[in-house]
Amino acid sequence: MAQRTPGQAVVEALRAEGVEYVFGIVGGTFLEILDALYDAPDIKFISVRHEQGAAFMADGYARSSGKPGVCLVTNGPGATNLVSGIYAAYTGHSPVIAISGAPAREVVYRDAFQELDHLSLFRPITKQAITVNVADRIPELFRHAFRTAMTGKKGPVFIDIPRDLLDGSPPCASFSTAGKRHKYWGQAKEYSDTAQRTDDLFFEFARVLNGIQPKTFVAENVSGLVKGTAKGYFKEIYIALRACGYRVSAKLLSSQWLGVPQMRQRLIFVGTRNDLKLDPVHPRPLPYFYSALEAIADVKNSDAQLKEVDLAKYKIGNWWHRIRPGEAAVDRFNLIKPRLNGPSPTLTATADVGAAAVCHPLEPRKFTIAELRRLASFPDDFILTGNYRQQAERIGRAVPPVMMSHIAAAIRDRLLL
Numbered sequence: 001m002a003q004r005t006p007g008q009a010v011v012e013a014l015r016a017e018g019v020e021y022v023f024g025i026v027g028g029t030f031l032e033i034l035d036a037l038y039d040a041p042d043i044k045f046i047s048v049r050h051e052q053g054a055a056f057m058a059d060g061y062a063r064s065s066g067k068p069g070v071c072l073v074t075n076g077p078g079a080t081n082l083v084s085g086i087y088a089a090y091t092g093h094s095p096v097i098a099i100s101g102a103p104a105r106e107v108v109y110r111d112a113f114q115e116l117d118h119l120s121l122f123r124p125i126t127k128q129a130i131t132v133n134v135a136d137r138i139p140e141l142f143r144h145a146f147r148t149a150m151t152g153k154k155g156p157v158f159i160d161i162p163r164d165l166l167d168g169s170p171p172c173a174s175f176s177t178a179g180k181r182h183k184y185w186g187q188a189k190e191y192s193d194t195a196q197r198t199d200d201l202f203f204e205f206a207r208v209l210n211g212i213q214p215k216t217f218v219a220e221n222v223s224g225l226v227k228g229t230a231k232g233y234f235k236e237i238y239i240a241l242r243a244c245g246y247r248v249s250a251k252l253l254s255s256q257w258l259g260v261p262q263m264r265q266r267l268i269f270v271g272t273r274n275d276l277k278l279d280p281v282h283p284r285p286l287p288y289f290y291s292a293l294e295a296i297a298d299v300k301n302s303d304a305q306l307k308e309v310d311l312a313k314y315k316i317g318n319w320w321h322r323i324r325p326g327e328a329a330v331d332r333f334n335l336i337k338p339r340l341n342g343p344s345p346t347l348t349a350t351a352d353v354g355a356a357a358v359c360h361p362l363e364p365r366k367f368t369i370a371e372l373r374r375l376a377s378f379p380d381d382f383i384l385t386g387n388y389r390q391q392a393e394r395i396g397r398a399v400p401p402v403m404m405s406h407i408a409a410a411i412r413d414r415l416l417l
Contacts, residue, residue, distance in 0.1 A: 006135040007032030010099075010161070011040050013142035019070050021046055021061060023054040027074025029101025029163040051078050055085020058096045068095040068149050075102045075163075076114025080121065087125045089156040095149035096156040098122070101163050102131070122158035131160040202237045210244040215276060216411055217241075219269040220399055223252055226267060234267075246271035249280035255403040256343040257285035260377045261295035264346045266399055268407060272415060283410040292344040293361070296371040308388055309366040314354035317364055325361040337361040344375045351392035369395075377402035 010033050014022070023046045026034060037045050048054045051073045058069030069089075073079055079100045089096040103115045122129040128148050132141050145157040202219070209217055219241070225234045234250075241248045248271045255264040270280035311317035319329040326339040335356035338344045350357045359366050367375065369391050373382060377400040384391040 005032060005036070006138060006161075007034075007036040009135065009138040010142070011036040011043065013139050014043060014070065015040065016139075017142070017146045018067065019043055020067075022070045022072050023048055023057045023061075024072035025049075025051055025054065025074070025078065027078055027101055029074045029103075030072060030099075030161065033072065033099075045072075051081035052085055055082045055096070055098065056088065058098070059085055059089040059092070059094045062089070062094045062096055063092065068097050068146055070097045070099065072099045073101075074114075075100060075118070076116050079116060079118050083121070083125065086122065086156050086158070090125045090127075093154045094156065095154045097145055097149060098126070098156060098158045100158070100160055102160045103163065118158070118160045125156070126158045127153075127155040129158040129160070131162070133162070203240060206237075206240040206244055209241070209246075209271075213245065213273065215273050216280075216415055217246070217269075217271045218404075218407060218411065219271075221267045223265040223267055226250075226252070237269075241269065241271055244271075245274050247274060247278075247280055249282065251282050253282065253403070253407070254285075255377075255400045256289045258283060258400075258403045258406040259286060259290070260343070260375075260400040260403050261290040261292050262344045262347060262375050262377075262400060263342075264400060264403070266403070270407075270411065276415075278415055281410050281414045283406040286406075289343055291341050292338040292375060293340060295344075295374040296367070299368070299370050299374060301368045301370060305368045305370070306365065309353055309368055311353070311359065311364045311366065316354065316356055316359075319356075320359060320364045329356065335359065347372060347376060347392075347396045349393045349396040351389045351396055353388065366392075376400050 054071040058071040062069035119129045149157045250269045272278045325337045329335040
């Protein structure tokens, strides 16, 4: 079964406590919760004109029904506007659960926009003020908050939820921006010729790293890890790696500036052990690049190899004739011809000959395996097994070796020698 997002976990926690109404104003720090509320017809979100009204309405609901009242606001002024209403609930022993979004954890105490120490503000006027720092603890902490509000001398409880905790769906199975990546988060999915989960590998890497404690480490992933809904998961990974006792730097590097005739972006993590007192380094870009046509100019393809990648019998063959080098097909945007004087676009794992992907700029065909090896900077004698699809897929998933050699050389020369 697919795992819930943090926003869904919050709504499930409210549902478990019998909550029927949530009073508040829409805010950018808790959109994941609102998305989940939209799909929860049994819990109604009551939008108010001012956060103070949300607090007093939650208080009034609690006093009249005997059930906990819930209000939901954003950080900074949204939270401060709750103070009068929450204080009224505190002096009146009214069980109110006040939930606030908060700035991302990485900017706390750094004077970020609308950043405020919510816990210090609400501790004097609530039975308890807590923050949720790990998504897995949402059910536990919400259950504790409701029990605290309703037992003994009743009163309000404040819950602070950092926005980056809500942004990232734990855990992520795939970070590539191609396709509906969120659909498979937390599930086993097809990967090469197997079905497996890939969402937990970074944390397994951190476990091993913490155990062996090398002087430096390198880790990598696709650029999609720092884009869109996956950004929260990137932050979790970054925190986990730093917790192992390392200074960590993560940068997006393009292989075209590291000796590879391909415009492939990879997110490269480099870490140095804290006791070395050395900052991580990344390679400097080269002042030149190689074009795709330069890289494959002297490749010798057999007639059988050329026939294997001929597009004539596929629908995309018609589209190939409609686009010029450097363009992508309008209705098949993954069908791309490289520029004649530039590196190849990113080679992907979509490797069937008839599938829309990078193709030869001058001939109506896909690149042969020998040409793909060149474009990905593999040696000509590098052995790949399987059929065309399997070999091309493995090249499409790989970090270009020459790119990684520049990364390793920078670490060797500037950190280890």
